[in-house]
Amino acid sequence: MDAIHTYSFLFHFCLVAALAFPLLSFVLSFYISEKYSWITSVLASFLLLLGTLASAVVLYQAWNHPPFAYRLEWFSLAGYSFSAGVYINNISALMLFIVTGVSFLVHLYSVGYMAGDAGIQRYFAMLGFFTFAMQGIVVSGNLLMTFVFWELVGFSSYMLIGHWHEIPAAAEASKRAFIINRVGDAGFLVGLMIVWAHGHSFDIAALQHMPVDPTWMTLASLGIFCGIVGKSAQFPLFTWLPDAMVGPTPVSALIHAATMVAAGVFLLARVHFLFTVPALHIVAVVGCITALLGAVSALAQHDIKKILAYSTLSQLGLMVVALGAGSPQAALLHLFTHAFFKACLFLAAGAVIHSLHQAQHQSHVHFDVQDIRNLGGLEKKLPFTFLIFVISGSALAGLPLTSGFLSKDAILTALVQWHGEGFSWKLLILAAVALVSFLTVVYTFRMIWKIFKGSETATAQLHISEPPAVMRAPMAVLAGVSLWIWFSWNPFNFYGWMYTNIGEAKPFHSGMVSIASAIWVILALGVAYVTRQVTVGSPLLLNAFYFDRLLKQFVEKPILQLAALTHHADKKWIDGFLHATAYAQLIVAHLTGWFDRAIVDGLVDGVAGAAKGLGSFTRSFQGGKIQLYIFWATFAIIIFIIWTLL
Amino acid sequence: MNVPVHHFLYLGAFLFSVGLVVVISKRNTILVLLGLELMLNASNLNLVAFNRLHPGNLQGQMFAIFVIVVAVCEAAVGLAIVLRIYREYQTSVPDDVNELNL
Amino acid sequence: MNAPSFLFYFFEIIAAGAAGALLFVRNVFYGALLVIAVLLALAGLYILAFAEFVAVTQILVYAGGILVVIIFGIMLTTRLGGKPLVIEHTRSISATLVGLAFFGMLMYLLSRETFVAHPAKAATPTTLDTTQTLGALLMSDYVLPFETAGILLLMALIGAAVIASERKSKNV
Numbered sequence: 001m002d003a004i005h006t007y008s009f010l011f012h013f014c015l016v017a018a019l020a021f022p023l024l025s026f027v028l029s030f031y032i033s034e035k036y037s038w039i040t041s042v043l044a045s046f047l048l049l050l051g052t053l054a055s056a057v058v059l060y061q062a063w064n065h066p067p068f069a070y071r072l073e074w075f076s077l078a079g080y081s082f083s084a085g086v087y088i089n090n091i092s093a094l095m096l097f098i099v100t101g102v103s104f105l106v107h108l109y110s111v112g113y114m115a116g117d118a119g120i121q122r123y124f125a126m127l128g129f130f131t132f133a134m135q136g137i138v139v140s141g142n143l144l145m146t147f148v149f150w151e152l153v154g155f156s157s158y159m160l161i162g163h164w165h166e167i168p169a170a171a172e173a174s175k176r177a178f179i180i181n182r183v184g185d186a187g188f189l190v191g192l193m194i195v196w197a198h199g200h201s202f203d204i205a206a207l208q209h210m211p212v213d214p215t216w217m218t219l220a221s222l223g224i225f226c227g228i229v230g231k232s233a234q235f236p237l238f239t240w241l242p243d244a245m246v247g248p249t250p251v252s253a254l255i256h257a258a259t260m261v262a263a264g265v266f267l268l269a270r271v272h273f274l275f276t277v278p279a280l281h282i283v284a285v286v287g288c289i290t291a292l293l294g295a296v297s298a299l300a301q302h303d304i305k306k307i308l309a310y311s312t313l314s315q316l317g318l319m320v321v322a323l324g325a326g327s328p329q330a331a332l333l334h335l336f337t338h339a340f341f342k343a344c345l346f347l348a349a350g351a352v353i354h355s356l357h358q359a360q361h362q363s364h365v366h367f368d369v370q371d372i373r374n375l376g377g378l379e380k381k382l383p384f385t386f387l388i389f390v391i392s393g394s395a396l397a398g399l400p401l402t403s404g405f406l407s408k409d410a411i412l413t414a415l416v417q418w419h420g421e422g423f424s425w426k427l428l429i430l431a432a433v434a435l436v437s438f439l440t441v442v443y444t445f446r447m448i449w450k451i452f453k454g455s456e457t458a459t460a461q462l463h464i465s466e467p468p469a470v471m472r473a474p475m476a477v478l479a480g481v482s483l484w485i486w487f488s489w490n491p492f493n494f495y496g497w498m499y500t501n502i503g504e505a506k507p508f509h510s511g512m513v514s515i516a517s518a519i520w521v522i523l524a525l526g527v528a529y530v531t532r533q534v535t536v537g538s539p540l541l542l543n544a545f546y547f548d549r550l551l552k553q554f555v556e557k558p559i560l561q562l563a564a565l566t567h568h569a570d571k572k573w574i575d576g577f578l579h580a581t582a583y584a585q586l587i588v589a590h591l592t593g594w595f596d597r598a599i600v601d602g603l604v605d606g607v608a609g610a611a612k613g614l615g616s617f618t619r620s621f622q623g624g625k626i627q628l629y630i631f632w633a634t635f636a637i638i639i640f641i642i643w644t645l646l
Numbered sequence: 647m648n649v650p651v652h653h654f655l656y657l658g659a660f661l662f663s664v665g666l667v668v669v670i671s672k673r674n675t676i677l678v679l680l681g682l683e684l685m686l687n688a689s690n691l692n693l694v695a696f697n698r699l700h701p702g703n704l705q706g707q708m709f710a711i712f713v714i715v716v717a718v719c720e721a722a723v724g725l726a727i728v729l730r731i732y733r734e735y736q737t738s739v740p741d742d743v744n745e746l747n748l
Numbered sequence: 749m750n751a752p753s754f755l756f757y758f759f760e761i762i763a764a765g766a767a768g769a770l771l772f773v774r775n776v777f778y779g780a781l782l783v784i785a786v787l788l789a790l791a792g793l794y795i796l797a798f799a800e801f802v803a804v805t806q807i808l809v810y811a812g813g814i815l816v817v818i819i820f821g822i823m824l825t826t827r828l829g830g831k832p833l834v835i836e837h838t839r840s841i842s843a844t845l846v847g848l849a850f851f852g853m854l855m856y857l858l859s860r861e862t863f864v865a866h867p868a869k870a871a872t873p874t875t876l877d878t879t880q881t882l883g884a885l886l887m888s889d890y891v892l893p894f895e896t897a898g899i900l901l902l903m904a905l906i907g908a909a910v911i912a913s914e915r916k917s918k919n920v
Contacts, residue, residue: 660764671838715897
């Protein structure tokens with residue numbers, strides 16, 4: 001029964017090690033001389049490999065065992081003690097492994113991709129720090145601790161997006177990401193306060209037995225959801241994610257596709273029990289809007305990374321929909337599969353960009369290598385990358401035999417189950433999700449077709465070669481993991497070892513859904529092939545429905561006006577009051593100063609002056625002044641005569 | 647002449663007091679010496695005045711003569727000192743000569 | 749009021765006035781002249797007090813000797829070539845107070861006393877006047893003080909000459 005004692009020393013050691021190695025990498029990166037900065041990359045990758053092994057041990061030990069919980073009193077305030085704790089069950093152990101593993105692969109990839117970069121030490125340091133913070137979120141058994149790591153993750157994301165801070169767009173985007181996340185985090189904090197006010201605990205395990213007041217719980221869960229909206233780039237706080245693509249591509253792969261943005265989904269799954277039914281409905285609607293928005297916008301993008309960013313948005317939306325539909329398992333399954341194939345896609349896109357940059361460097365031809373309109377016919381020149389792209393793209397599109405098919409199937413099944421019988425608004429969400437999966441196929445196909453098929457345009461003269469092995473290996477691993485086999489033996493049944501063990505399994509599976517899904521995807525593929533030459537040139541879609549500008553018009557402007565107003569009030573009234581009190585204090589100070597000088601100092605000076613006068617008076621008798629001597633002699637004689645004769 | 651002796655004595659007292667004030671307050675050595683002469687003369691006046699009360703006895707006058715002699719000596723030596731000081735210190739202000747006062 | 753009384757008060761007023769003026773004088777030379785006036789007035793008073801010899805000595809030695817020496821001293825120590833030397837006062841208030849106190853006290857004491865004149869004890873009528881008697885006394889009863897006074901004068905003469913000589917003091 002006592003969960004703690006069933007875990008061996010090895011487990012504890014590996015758990016600490018899994019977190020310590022990335023942190024060590026962060027620290028060591030500062031101690032390596034600039035001259036040998038390449039050591040940093042190798043060392044960091046090695047440390048992450050060790051961390052991955054440690055987390056693998058943790059996963060093996062924790063899998064299908066009672067949850068491991070460790071709690072430590074952190075600090076106490078006003079009679080309440082705040083604890084810090086670790087809580088590891090199947091989900092967090094798996095997530096820990098995936099985070100560390102993907103992070104290791106990205107580190108390895110970065111060795112090739114970032115070679116020769118001036119800020120390589122800072123890059124690897126922040127990458128290690130990010131990994132540590134992300135692991136912190138995953139293993140934390142305490143919402144307050146989660147919040148702390150949550151902020152650290154946001155900070156490292158800020159640092160990494162702005163890695164090339166000399167580029168104004170990068171600096172701008174990093175600021176943007178940070179600030180938009182702050183908005184969400186404010187909501188998160190409010191949610192935490194409500195939770196504390198009702199449960200007097202932040203411990204996730206303890207909160208499950210919290211007395212539930214529906215209204216407050218709805219508000220609390222919506223507050224927490226605000227934080228998730230910010231971190232997972234949901235509607236309406238999604239605009240930072242496409243902008244964040246100015247960061248290095250491996251960072252996009254790790255942070256803005258596989259792990260950090262998934263942290264929101266992970267947290268949502270973890271505190272799913274807090275969410276009331278109305279809150280879940282809102283979650284579902286928000287997720288649906290995000291998914292649709294992302295998918296439609298992705299159709300019109302020209303930048304590889306932007307396409308992938310909007311696709312990430314849309315996939316995250318799908319996960320949130322699944323959570324809203326009350327199926328955390330489906331969401332988590334999609335989160336895990338998505339972590340692999342989206343990271344793989346980003347790395348492959350990075351490989352294309354890297355290769356083209358190298359080629360450009362040799363031939364001095366310059367064009368935007370991220371714009372797919374400039375690319376084409378790269379299939380022959382980059383066969384390996386093409387293969388990777390096809391595999392991971394299929395997973396994204398949800399073609400059968402890939403992991404994506406399984407997880408998308410799980411989500412669709414969950415939605416079908418959630419929607420139940422009859423007609424309701426939930427059917428609309430189901431339809432929207434179906435549309436999203438259709439659109440996903442279309443934009444993925446278009447992207448791959450544009451890059452690798454078609455006619456060579458700007459790239460015709462370039463000597464393009466495959467990226468180095470150190471970059472190819474992580475891509476190969478991730479592409480391999482994008483296949484169905486790792487998640488379920490049966491490629492048409494998502495009830496694999498993972499799905500059944502990451503939450504209480506709902507005995508619902510419809511072969512119909514799988515088949516319909518497969519047919520739907522094939523159909524979409526056909527449509528995509530037919531319309532491959534049609535370009536969607538709508539500026540509306542290109543700019544994601546001008547959501548940015550809308551936000552600016554309807555949120556930023558009024559807020560700025562309000563700020564100006566309050567600033568004015570502050571200047572006029574509060575400052576006036578403050579000045580008045582300051583003047584009053586000044587007057588009092590002058591009065592006391594005068595008192596001090598005149599009375600207190602005067603007393604002291606008076607005593608000193610008296611002593612001085614006495615001194616100089618007695619001194620004057622010895623002044624060497626003959627006439628004075630005579631004067632005093634006469635004076636004495638007068639006194640003597642008065643004394644004696646009168 | 648039947649002037650009371652008191653009138654001599656009053657003048658003597660006045661001269662002595664004036665000499666005293668001059669000695670104390672003048673910032674010039676020669677004037678200080680003059681003040682001293684004034685005081686000596688005041689005492690001489692007293693001696694002569696008292697001698698008048700004793701006809702046939704000339705002790706008072708004799709004393710006055712010796713006082714004059716001593717005053718001569720004092721004036722001669724004093725003036726010599728004044729000249730010397732003036733030559734050494736370029737001053738005739740008694741307060742400025744305070745070499746012993748450190 | 750007979751003539752001797754008139755002369756007496758005349759000389760007293762001159763002496764007192766000159767002495768009082770000496771208090772306010774700012775010029776050393778005027779100061780010396782005022783002192784001469786005082787000394788001459790005192791000589792007159794001595795004559796009125798039947799001390800002719802003292803009066804003559806006063807005129808000869810003081811007014812004619814000491815004051816001439818002092819005026820020489822003034823000339824040597826104050827640069828008369830330019831503007832007259834202005835003498836300042838120090839401690840004038842305290843000096844005045846002390847002087848007034850001393851004067852008042854003396855006046856009080858003197859006015860309290862009564863000095864009785866001894867009636868003519870000298871019943872032995874002599875033909876000698878005061879000057880002759882003094883000369884005889886100096887050579888008889890007061891010969892020792894007389895000689896001592898001579899030695900004193902000699903010492904003062906030599907001392908003054910030595911002190912005022914041009915020789916530079918080795919110690920200064």
